[in-house]
Amino acid sequence: MISPPSASAAECASSVATYVVGRTGSGGWLKRSVTKYVDWDPQGGGTAAPLSESADATGSLPLFSKVFTGGNGLIYESTNDDKLNVYKDETATGGPLLKLVKTHIAPWKRPVKIWSNGPTIYVVNHEGGIDLYTQSDPVNGTGTVAKARLAIPATDSAAVQAVAADDIWSVGSQVYMLTKGTVRAWTRTVAGLTLPRVVASGLTGAVQGWSPGPGTFYTTSNGEEDEGIVKSYTGSPFALANDEVLTGMAGQVMADTASCLAAPDADAKPFSAGIGEEADIPAASSEEAEPPAPSDAAVFSGTFTRGDGAPAGGLPVRLEATDVVPENGTAVTLPTLGETVTAADGTWSIPLPATLAPEVAQAAAENGGTVNAVATVAGTTTSGVAMAGVAHLSAAPVTAAPAARAQTAAVTTEPAAMEPVLATSGADEPTSLSDSTANPRDALYAQSWGSKLEAGLVDTVRDAPLPKRQDATGDLPNDDPYIVGGVNTASMAIVPMDGGCDRTKSEVIDKKIYYTTVGEAHAYWDAKATFDYDNKVSSQVETASKVGSKWTITGTLTLGSAIGSSTGYSNKGPYYAKQWKIPLQYTKTKETWQCGGKGKMTRYVIKPGKYTVPAGGATGKYGKDVRNLDGARYLKSPKKNRAYVTAGSYFQLSKNSSIKWSGAVSAFGVSLGGATTYDKDHRQRITAGNRTNSKHYIWGAKDRVSGKPGVFYSY
Structure with missing residues (x-):
């Protein structure tokens, strides 16, 4: 792995290592991970080249210790048992990130705060003063560490500020302290630290800071466990250079600070020396022809199971159209599309009627031909416990346009587990048809796991299934929905209910516009990224239902409503990758139904709907920054998924389906996944730069780029 060079008196650094210490490494709570990033444009604050993660450059340290850098690839660890471990980053020569080069008996006792500029280590002691220590070999880390004569008393303004500071770091003789959005600088002299000067203010939310070298510093709003946006400041006086260097960096951040900085080489691709030219990687070719739409695109089918996953056979299934409920709160009876009985293995199938009821046909026409x-x-x-299962799904008539049938066929249905149903189910959902952003329940929804996922406060694998059960106003539930009266019903046999179930009414009780992720595009180095989402909605979004106190994801619906305009972004880059979100109106529907002699029962449904731009709102919005998936991640990609784009040419995805984005939207506090069907109006595109004899590598997330990659990334 290539590492940035350290600056010497004769040569300034055009790239600087940055280390992130977090609590997500191996060993759970007993270890912390150390991940190496490289700042490829430290002088410009990441405006001309990225701050990106190094592939395979990781290590781990015990949880309870203080970690700081000392330049020249040195990383120090001050432990709670009064040891000072010195590690050397040897990834430049193929070695480990954390090679232990020396262990000292620390000349201090559990410092309150500690940092270094290389030759000098600063320690805030328990009396509030600052002690200074010297490292006799700041290049190799094998020297002695001794206490200097100079000490700064607790009464000194610098010491007072150090105790109160959110973060502290040093560059040469300068000591910087970040406190409540203001950065102050002190200059080290033989007599101590001079009076401070304010070098930047108004940095709202910033809680960490670091410098790759003189003239640049970065901040981020995250703590050790949260993710935040990295911003940079350069110049004299310091001014904002880049308001989004990187999004999603989580942990304690430290830089391998250089003594001076230089501009990056515009013709040098970051990490290129670590990869080199790969002769067996093919040029990106046109996409393979998409196979015809499956013949069963006009058939609804699925599988129902018990709570333990065993088949739920011999049970009556009713299929009803869902897009006919008016949004004004009028209660209607959903049209029945068909009925059947589950087979012994829990499967069922109902063909879409050849002739649709007028209201169903109209709803399908408004949804791009999909029902x-x-x-x-x-x-x-x-034992008499009522059980119910719900599955939301889509189909397209034989007469529908090929695009609608292909889009519908792209939706996969998972087995749906039946759950206990109580007569009091869902009694806590009030009626509110306001689509205003001032909905009084928004504050409650913001406390949910789904809302925190959307805000980047919790993490999940980007295309992994979401938790099936969620709480719209709190963290993920840990109760067992199958425990009824102290008895586990998950494995109990289920038989048809006496009298069956009849829906009495369905009505919209709430509606709101939420911006939903529908795509992304990537452009590393000299490339440009484009994502087009034109003319009509062409996505599949999950639904959720509630028959108890918590919500359950119950399937996926296909959306094909008209937009009548274009949305997306074009020719963004270099070093650009963002998701794109469009406004969809979501409804919360109340369904009241009667089952046998069990009395009236209520089910609530959260369902995606039409493209709807709010008054004064955006026609589309930028979503999460996903640049961390580009660059060095190429080294971890399957070789069969790789290809290159010739200089000055382009490649695009305009067939098949995208990946499924976990947490594409948080609607009414519930996180739902979504995907997009690519076609001539919905595509991800990359345009390579014109550098002579250069190759721009790309790779598919799930397959080769000419197959079904879902999305492709860029190097």
Whole structure:
């Protein structure tokens, strides 16, 4: 792995290592991970080249210790048992990130705060003063560490500020302290630290700071466990240079600070020396022809199971159209599309009727030719507990346009587990048809796991299934929905309910516009990224239902409503990758139904709907920054997924389906996944720069780029 060079008196650094210490490494709570990033434009604050993660450059340290850098690839660890471990970053020569080069008996006792500029280590002691220590070999880290004669008393203004500071770091003789959005600088002299001067202010939310060298510093709003946006400041006086250097850096951040900085080489691709030219990587070719739409695109089908995953066979299934409920709160009876009984293995299938009811046909026409429906199965355990299963799914008539049939066929249905249903289910959902951003329940929804995921406060694998059960106003539930009266019903046999189930009414009780992720595009180095989402909605978004106190993801619906305009972004780059979000109106529907002699029961449904731009709102918005998936991640990609784009040419995805974005939206506090079907109006595109004899590498997330990659990344 290539590492940035350290600056010497004769040569200034055009790239600087940056280290992030977090609590997500191996060993759980007993270890912390150390991840190496490289700042490829430290002088410009990341305006001309990225701050990017190094592939495979990781290590781990015990949880309870203080870690700081000393330049020249040295990383120090002050432990709670009064040791000072000195590590050397040897990734430049193929070695480890944390090679232990020396262990000292620390000349201090559990420092309150500690940092270094290389030759000098600063320690805030428990009396509030600052002690200074010298490192006799700041290049190799093998020298002695001794206390200097100079000490700064607790009464000194610098010491007072150090105790109160959110973060402290040094560059040469300068000591910087970040406190409540203001950065002050002290100059080290033989007599101590001079009176401070304010070098930057108004840095709202900034809690960490670091410098790759003189003339530049970075801040981030994250703590050791949260993710935040990295910003940079350069010049004299310091001014904001880049308001989004990187998003999602989580942990304690430290730089391998250089003594002077230089501009990056515009013709040198970051990490190129670590990869080199790969002769067996093919040029990106046109996409393979998409196979015809499956013949069953006009058939609804699925599988119902018990709570333990065993088949729920012999139970009646009713299929009803869902897109006919008016948004003004009028209660209607959903049109029945068909009925059947689950087979012994829990599977069921109902063809879409050849002739649709007028209201269903109209709703399908407004949805690009696709019919969205809900399948309901109900029964009772041998002990008398009512059980119900719900599956939301889509189908397209044989006469529908090929695009609608292909889009519908792209939706995969997972087995749906039946859950206990109580007569009091969902009694806590008030009626509110306001789509205003001032909805009084928004404050409660903001406390949910789904909302925190969207805000970047919790993490999940980008295309992994979301938790099936969620709480719209709190963290993920840990209760067992199958425990009824102290008895586990998950494995109980389920038989048809006496009298069956009949829906009495369905009505919209709430609606709101939420911006939903529908795509992304990537452009590293000299490339440009484009994502087009034109003319119509072409996405699949999950739904959620509630029959108890918590929400359950119950399937996916296909959206194809008209936009009538274009949205997206074009020719963004270099070093650019962001998701794109469009405004969709989501409804919360109340369904009241009668099952046998169990009385009236209520089910709530959160369902995606039409493209709707709010008054004075954006037609589309930028979503999460996903640049961390580009660059050095190429080294971890499957070789069969790699290809290159010739200089001055382009490549695009305009067939098949995207990946499924986990947490594409948080609607009414519930996180839902989503995907997009690529076609001539919905595509991810990259345009390579014109540098002679250069190759711009790309790779598919799930397959080769000419197959079904979902999305492709850039190097």
